[in-house]
Amino acid sequence: MADAAAEAKHVRMRLIVSAVFTIPLFYLSMGHMFGWPLPGFFLGDENVLTFALTQFLLLLPVVFVNFKFFRVGFKTLVHGAPNMDSLIALGSTAASAYGIYAIYKIGIALGAGDLHASHMAAMDLYFESAAMILTLITLGKYFEARAKGKTTGAIAKLVDLAPKEAVRLADGVEERVPVEAVRVGDVLAVRAGEGVPVDGTLLEGSGTLDESVITGESVPVDKRPGDRVTGATLNSTGWFTMRADRVGDDTALAGIIRLVDEATSTKAPIEKIADKISGVFVPVVIVIAVVTFAVWMLGGATLEVALSHAISVLVISCPCALGLATPTAIMVGTGRGATNGILIKSAEALETAHDVRTVVLDKTGTVTEGAPSVTDVLAAPGASEERLLELAVSVEGRSEHPLARAVCAYARERKVYPLLVEDFRQIPGEGVAALVDDHPSLAGNLRMMEARGIETGTFAEAARRLADEGKTPLFFAQDGELLGIVAVADTVKPSSAAALAVLKGMGIRTVMLTGDNERTAAAIQRKVGADEVIAGVLPDGKEREIRRLAEQGRVAMVGDGINDAPALARADVGIAIGAGTDVAIESADIVLMRSDLLDVPVSIQLSRATLRNIKQNLFWALVYNAVCIPVAAGALSFMGLNLNPMIAAAAMSLSSVCVVTNALRLRGWKPDLPAAPSDAPASAPIDSTESDNPNEKESTMEKTLNVEGMMCQHCVAHVKRALEGVAGVEEAVVDLDAGTATAKLAHDVPEDVLAAAIVEAGYEVK
Structure with a gap:
């Protein structure tokens, strides 16, 4: 990101210097043609040498600040691998060399007293063409640098939002230190209105964090002891202390910056094709320029005319537009993804995603929330829901089972609190038993109830129906009577069904992959509308299934866990949920920072828009060259249509500007989603x-x-x-x-x- 800003600043300096000297050079060389006023010492045949030498001196600073083109261009030419810089160097050098030759002609003519010959030589200097080539090419480079700068602009704003200092607690004493001085394990204090300095865990107190800079979600999130907090987020209300877990380059913000920089520095397959085109195109153009010069000379044209056409071919065919077509679109597309909470780790992933035919989704933590929660509370006749929950939270409060924690969380949300519990014991394969306020109580499965002779009545059938829906029914009984059932399940994320519906609308097949049993998987499939479900798959089996599906077309894998990492790496495009494990994120090509499945179709839509933009750029760049090269060579001279080197330079640079402008249109791209996606x-x-x-x-x-x-x-x-x-x-x-x-x-x-x-x-x- 810093490199992009420095490059943009350097190119801007070169452009300013080039323009400062090219504008007066253009005015001086072309002013007499347009009737513009010029100082007297430039006018008249007796002043042609002053006229020519002044133009040459104005050219020198332009050549100096843009000498990189000559150094790189001739070096690649000598090594037999000419590139875009080779054409720039050849065109500008040819125009400059001919101008110097013209100065000598002027001097010789003046020495011989031939004012007419000196005047004619002054009309073919071409110093302005040499300067215009370099200046207009630099203008195109400046647009490219600006595009990259704009791509990283959103990230730069995040860096600015990150706190520069942190309040560290040492032996109960607060000290304000630079964020760079914070170490893992340090205890920090964060007050209302302050930013969270680094990633960590909340220890004491509470706060409401605005995480929009990281996740894109505008709704503040309440944080309590034990919750993770992310650096660069803003504490809107409250006060808390936190333990620093990740600092420096290990924070989430640093990871975002790193991923964007990596993406903008990689090349997409289509960009490699553009490089290959340039590798063939440049030597072909050089040959065309040589042939053009030879044909005009053999046809009886003057050296000036032949050289003018040859230089025009070199200048107008400069593949700047071809070189800018792909990288600019990739950079803008990657930046657009970042502003939508989608981190694309490579240019190849951004391109490949457009051709995805199947999206495979891990169930737990991706399609579902990844943590069980209460879905149904069925109280028996004569027992209220509150009494049922009171018993449930009392008995399950002593258990460490994930389902028990879900029941307790549900009860606490409804302000139902546990009673006195004694003689708590676990019964393997069945459940738990305890005395709750001196009443014998049970919590477990249907087998536990039946083994103890507790009448379940219609609740047994209800439990079977709940199980068919992928839920786990928990029976609760007290004093030998059933109080009811509490069903627990891993619930579907609000946006899962909508995301799959959008993917279907895009013509993409959806497959849910899970290690769960078929009944649970089928229940989730019905809720989200997946085209296919593959259940009972082990981690190594997921990678095998991806390989099988890849035989039918490009596959994207969406996952969040360590067990998804092999499948994410095997897929054509691996997409990780931002809230997932580090291993999954490292194995993926794209990271969804908002952990929202709707960002899966958005990623593919962005890829399609970017590739469409690249193809448009390449088309216009190639069409431009196909039309302009013959004209520059003089194919239409019989109609009186000729392009001198200066006009050729302007046309070439204009094509580069058009390509960059078209790529920047991606900044206005918006995803095509339903108005109310969560309700699909x-x-x-x-x-x-x-x-x-x-x-x-x-x-x-x-x-x-x-x-x-x-x-x-x-x-x-x-x-x-x-x-x-x-x-x-x-x-x-x-x-x-x-x-x-x-x-x-x-x-x-x-x-x-x-x-x-x-x-x-x-x-x-x-």
């Missing part, structure tokens, strides 16, 4: 057509279906939760007496999607 239907695309089913009573935002098989309020609760689990359903109202279920919709959802959810819950729809 889970298993089908949005369908705005009206249903013809007579059993459906539909208003603008409601659909009512007739449901059979409901016997009690528990059944009502099942149907209600089944419908509310469908993306796009805001609320479901179920009437047991009428046998109907009404879904209140955020947008239109097909009836078959609603019906499928009810049937899946174990009921029938008429």
